[in-house]
Amino acid sequence: MLPKQKISRARTRMRRSHHAREPINYVDCPRCNSPKLPHAACDNCGFVRPGLSLQVDQES
């Protein structure tokens, strides 16, 4: 099956107007102030939220 009608350049561009990538959101770790992803453990110190933190390897 082929499309009945050619989609105009304007309609193609209107559709793709929602395809832009958004910047990744970071929050500052309250324990060590390094940027981390929300709801994820900090790469630097393993902090997730008050009362929960994960062990991170202290290599390198």
Ligand SMILES: [Zn+2]
């Ligand atoms: Zn941290």
